[in-house]
Amino acid sequence: MEQPTGFVLALDAVTRHVTSARPDAPVRPDHPRTVPLAPARLAAAGALRRLADLMEPRPAPVPPCCS
Secondary structure, three states: OOOHHHHHHHHHHHHHHHHHHOOOOOOOOOOOOOOOOHHHHHHHHHHHHHHHHHHOOOOOOOOOOOO
């Protein structure tokens, strides 16, 4: 072995990686996500929807049939 320090560091990293997914590993609780911008997002979505409705092309008029 030419680089014993690298071997020791690699062995430690592999050991931490392998044991991180064990069934008895400690579990960190999930923190609920807070959505402080929900009203602003809803307002922006409504405004964009109204703008899209205004920009949408009108249907082509149906010509009267020739009988």
